[in-house]
Amino acid sequence: MARKTDAHEKPPPSKDFTLDRRKAFPALIGDPSDVLFIAGLAGTAKDVADICGKRNNYFALAGVMGGAVSMGLGLALAQPKRRVIVATGDGELIMNVGSLAVCGVMNPPNLAIVCVDNGHYGETGYQKSHTSQGVDLEQIAMGSGIRITRTVNNEGQIVEAARLLRQSNGVSFILLRVAPTPPPSLKRDLDAGRAKDAFRTSLLGA
Amino acid sequence: MSRMAVKRAGKTEPKPDGQPWAHDLYDYLRSQNVTQFSYVPDAGHRVMIDRSLADPDAYSVPLATEEEGVALAAGAWLGGGRSVVMMQSSGVGNCINFLSLVKGGRFPFLMFISMRGDFGEGNPWQMPMGQAVEPILAAMGVLCVRIDRPEDVLPTASAALTMAYQSGQAVAVLLTQKLLGAKQF
Numbered sequence: 001m002a003r004k005t006d007a008h009e010k011p012p013p014s015k016d017f018t019l020d021r022r023k024a025f026p027a028l029i030g031d032p033s034d035v036l037f038i039a040g041l042a043g044t045a046k047d048v049a050d051i052c053g054k055r056n057n058y059f060a061l062a063g064v065m066g067g068a069v070s071m072g073l074g075l076a077l078a079q080p081k082r083r084v085i086v087a088t089g090d091g092e093l094i095m096n097v098g099s100l101a102v103c104g105v106m107n108p109p110n111l112a113i114v115c116v117d118n119g120h121y122g123e124t125g126y127q128k129s130h131t132s133q134g135v136d137l138e139q140i141a142m143g144s145g146i147r148i149t150r151t152v153n154n155e156g157q158i159v160e161a162a163r164l165l166r167q168s169n170g171v172s173f174i175l176l177r178v179a180p181t182p183p184p185s186l187k188r189d190l191d192a193g194r195a196k197d198a199f200r201t202s203l204l205g206a
Numbered sequence: 207m208s209r210m211a212v213k214r215a216g217k218t219e220p221k222p223d224g225q226p227w228a229h230d231l232y233d234y235l236r237s238q239n240v241t242q243f244s245y246v247p248d249a250g251h252r253v254m255i256d257r258s259l260a261d262p263d264a265y266s267v268p269l270a271t272e273e274e275g276v277a278l279a280a281g282a283w284l285g286g287g288r289s290v291v292m293m294q295s296s297g298v299g300n301c302i303n304f305l306s307l308v309k310g311g312r313f314p315f316l317m318f319i320s321m322r323g324d325f326g327e328g329n330p331w332q333m334p335m336g337q338a339v340e341p342i343l344a345a346m347g348v349l350c351v352r353i354d355r356p357e358d359v360l361p362t363a364s365a366a367l368t369m370a371y372q373s374g375q376a377v378a379v380l381l382t383q384k385l386l387g388a389k390q391f
Contacts, residue, residue, distance in 0.1 A: 038281065059284055064307045067277035070269075071307075074281025074289055077242055077265050082285075098270025105268060192311035196284060204286045 016153055017119050017132065021178040025116060026051050027158050028165065028176060029085065033057070036075060036203070040068035040088035042123035043183040044116050048087050050184035056202035062190050066096035069113060073103055076111035079203070083110050085165060090117040090131040097140050103171045104145025112165040112172045113141075120180040141173035148172035227359040227385075228253035234360055235290060238367055240316075242267060242282050242289030244275040250320025250386045251292040272297030273304035280313045288371065291317045295324070296335045298342055298378075305346035308376045315348070315376035316366060326388030339380065348376040354384040 025047045029035070032051045037058035039048035045060035052058045061068055072086035093100075093115050103111065119132030131137060138151045148168045150161045152175065161174045189195065232254050235243075243258035244267035245251055258266035267289075269275050275291030282289035293301075298319060308315045322329070323336015340350050349369065353362050366377040 036285070061307070063310070064277065064304050067273070067304055067307060070274035070277035071281035071284075073267070074242065074278035074283075074287070075285045076281075077267075078282040078285030078287025078289075096271070096274065099274050101270050102267065102274060106265070192307065196280075196311045196313060199284050200286070203284070 016177045017117075017179055019152070019154065019176070019178045020181060021047060021116055021118065021176075022050075022181075022184055024152070024155070024158065024176060024178055025087075025114075027155075028114065028152065028162050028174065030162055030166075034083065036079060036082050036084045038068050038072040038075060038084070038086045040086075040092040041065055042089060042092070043118070044068075044087040044089050044092075045188065046183040046186055047116060049186060049188060056198040059195055059199050060188070062188070062192070065092050066099070068092060069096065069099040069103060072111060072113070073099070073106060073108065076108040077106070080108070080110055083112070083166065084108075086111070086113045088113065088115055089122075090115060090119065090137060091121045091129045093137060094130050094135065097137075097144070100141050100144035100146060100173070104141075107145075107170050109169045109171075112168065112174070113146075114165065114174045114176055116176050116178055118178050118180040122180060122182070126180055136175075138173065138175040141175075146171055146173045149175070151175040151177060153177050225253045227356040229257065231359055231363055232257040234363060235367070236261070236264065238288070238371075240288040240290050241265060242278065242287060243292065244269050244278050244289060245292040246270075246272050246275075246294070246297055248292070248294040248320045250294065250381055251318065254292060254318070272300045275317070276301050276304040276308060276315070279315055280307050280311060283313050288316075293317065293319060295319055295321045295339045295380075296332065298339045299335050302342060302346060305343075305348060305376070309347040312374055313376070314370040314374050316370040317348075317376075317378045319378055319380050320386060321380055321382045324388075325383040327383065328388065339378075343378050346376075348378050350378045350380055352380045352382055354382050356385065359385075 039045045039060035041061045068088040076084040120126045242265045272293045279289040323332035369375045370377045
């Protein structure tokens, strides 16, 4: 049974989880063409695939839950001249929050992490995740040594967060709080080998 | 003897390096353009870790948990980089699901495992994972090569690196307790 909230405790935030991810995520990213993306499984894979279209500048997981941030770190260290953005969901990130600590220590100047936080495990039936029950991933990122962090709860906060994603000279973390509504609907090629080869051909020409 | 006890005795004998082959291994990997060294620390990887920390041209990545190193290496490969992971045998269990990325994506992958729970092990807690390392890695499509003797380190590492980066395989190099010495605790 869940613990009851005591009267003296901070009440849960009331205006969270209202943005539409299908509008807020593209607005936060802007022009995707000059960025290298790693997307987590489920919702964020579709968010990223939708904005990238036929470009091959993204690699999206369809398993390996919890791996997106570490994969983005490896890519960012290998491609220091390119901006790397990791998009991951709250459920995925909560599985490997330690990877934020690794990013805090390494602090690559070209890595940005966007957590699309809808407070739920959308792919599996919208079970409540930890973040709609008091867990704050921005604070975990801050405590992990990531110095550039923001939470975006409304449209007015998108512009500054978008600038940080593009211009920060150190790893940045944006918590994009969105409503628990479906991501863009599209069919994906689930062959990771083909996706890897397409990404490398596009980036490295080999 | 604890460090404090050594100090009290007024004697601070420098600890012998003990792993001359590890310096050769590090130099070899660097000569083959490996630039990312990730790890959860283990005494068996001490020299390699220290060398990567002191190397201004390589990244030394302290992992929170071993599976991060698998994803890190795949990300590095996407960007044209070479990233190797070092862990104790107990960390192999943490990697199982993430090895799906390596197998499904046909990523080249090279890992170095310092063995516990093997030849001469004195800590029963280490035995289950130590004995499960090879079956687990085989089940996930990772080829295992064992090194028992210092003179085999470089030839075996060279073979493993070729299998990984030229033949696109996932390869684990097992640094055994015959090589590293068995711990009695």
